[in-house]
Amino acid sequence: MPIVDAKKNNPFIKVGQGFLGVGRFVKQVVDEIRKVVTPTVREWIGWCVASGIFVLLLMALVMGMDFGLGKLTLWIFG
Structure with a gap:
């Protein structure tokens, strides 16, 4: 039977050290x-x-895609 160190495996030993980490x-x-x-x-x-x-360029890109896809949808489904 191996010798086990009780302090090494006890999770409650390190409880008080939490505030030191903070x-x-x-x-x-x-x-x-x-x-x-x-x-x-x-x-x-x-x-x-x-x-x-950059924001203006993205707005123009989204507006162009919205307009183009809207026209494409109208052309397909008329």
């Missing part, structure tokens, strides 16, 4: 947030313009 997580989050670089106004404007153009 503290470590919060510390890591704060350390990562310190690395974040705030974009300049020029970068903000560039990203806003690029996003607006």
